[in-house]
Amino acid sequence: MAFPLDASQPFLLPSQLRRLAEAVRDAGPHDEATWIEWKSTLDLRAPHARVHLVKQTLGFGNRPPDEAAKRAGGYGYLLVGVEPGSVSGVDSIDPSDMEQDLTPYLGPDLVWSAEHVTLDGKDVLIVVVNPPRFGDPIHYLRKGLPHSNPSKGARFVHAEPPLTATSPVAGESGVAWRVAGRSGRAQYGAAPPQATGFIRRYPSADKP
Template sequence: MPDLSPSNDSDARTFPLDTSVIPLGERALRGVLNHVVDVGDEAEATYLEVKSPLDMNSKATAAKIAKFLLGAANRRPGEAARHFHGYAVLVIGAQKNGAPGVPRGTEAHELEDRLRPYLGPQFPAFEFGRIGVDSDREVLFVIAQPPEDGQTIFPCHKSYQGEDRRDNLEDGAIYVRGISNTRPARSGEVLTLVERARRGGKPPIDLEVQLLGPICRVDRVDEILENLRRYEEEKFTKQPTPAEDTVASIPFRLTPNVFRSPELSTEDREQALAAWQNKKVEHIAEAREHFLGVGLPGAGIQVVSRHRFVAKPQLILTFHNCEVLDYLDPDDADFEKTVEPVLRPHDPFSPSFGYSTIRPVPRDYPVTWSTHGEDAEVVLTPESFRPNVPWTSDQDDYVIISRDPQASSVEVSWKLTEDGNDAVTSGELRIPTEPLVDAADLFESVFLSTD
């Protein structure tokens, strides 16, 4: 970030504002911030408002932000599209010759909760951005989406009376953006908004959906896990040599100390073995998830909405005849989670709970995944899909596996719903699978590789 302190140099660099860009992402927002620091309040326009540091937890601040958003939502689409592709930006924590920022910690969902009483339940989604000033403070950006023909008028839903009457809000009032402020609409402006609402609904949603990463195929998983389990049992019962057919069925060499067990009485050993055998189904299911989670690459989804802003979408993708498992970091591979020992060595200082199995997921994380029957399902719930801007999920969330090891491709169907829109958009695609992997080779690469 450039130096934002005042300069006495008459040749100091200036930062003209490029309004031909979409004001989303750090690079674009830095351009907006540099311009605000350069010219201060003179930067304000129908598409840009500037606020010096505010108390982000106060009712007055919530009212200021709500007023800006209401005015931005009630703009005329044609005029709005001349700058920032129709977006409008509120900058909080910046002024001429400096950006003192506001204390870090403002969360988008908390801010939205405070704004909702003023905006109403059908108000369009807005974007939220930030640029750090130092370790304790940041500049915030509230970004209103472009207005569209067919949208209703957005009135204020709650009154607010503050110390500064310019910040007041009236229940039922209609606010619009003036040249450099937000104010109540005049009669002609209300009629223009009525006309906007009459000009048809939103254009249909045209979505491009692409899988990033593979749909995997693995053969002989249950067979290999079963053989490893038999080998563990025979080692535990202290047979001098495991049965020849068992050893022959394992196509890799295991070191003897892999299957060590503590010294026990004959009766205790029999009881331990019986308990271990009773949990066979549970053990193999857990072993399979861990083995494939650490052994296979993850997948993600890329979505592009063509020429259309989609507010608060829910996109459900169904991978037919597939399963989905948690992706696990290969460095977390644990042999004993793949081959459950009959008895685990007792360590009084080790925790009884495996904390490494916990995958912390942030609140409002926009991706969930689960297996339903014979199909894998991935649900995406981002804040929005922006026009012609790819939205991409991470590729370290889940692993997708075809249930049919011989399938050369998998059918994927999807359906999309949008907040405030009763229409359902759907589509289908067919995705090639990856080359078939033998579970024995996969096991060796995960647990026995010397690379």
């Protein structure tokens, strides 16, 4: 089922972001795509929230530029506090505090912002990630994070591209990418499919 909102243009103004949150509330449960994701709620000050926000933001930043440009002007959106059929809301947090908290993990090259809208009387967080461009570096985790499920005995760890080093955690790197409505971690030894747009510095049609 298609997402119930025209995504031919980006959502940047407060009124546009509110319409986006309304569309998520009115969407079907399987309408997530490579340009948008939602989470019913998160305690934004808890460590597991940082893991989720960092992974999803990196994933949006590492999409193929040509594919990303097909929806919402290439922007990526993570909404927290709303899901299809329900608005749970989140405790509001100052965007500058969130930026200060997440930037050490995301690095200076990935451009994003934290916005808040009110929907059904509750606060919804919207993380807006700028469009990826050809020639951008691959965005990777700059600082170690605890694994979102410590019982697995693993960590979501620092790693630098290219993905050819021996992994501190077997098979996992600190590069996240996004495909089919979800974000995942790249595997060492092979660049993720979504990273090919960054490895090739320009579209093939522009090559001499």
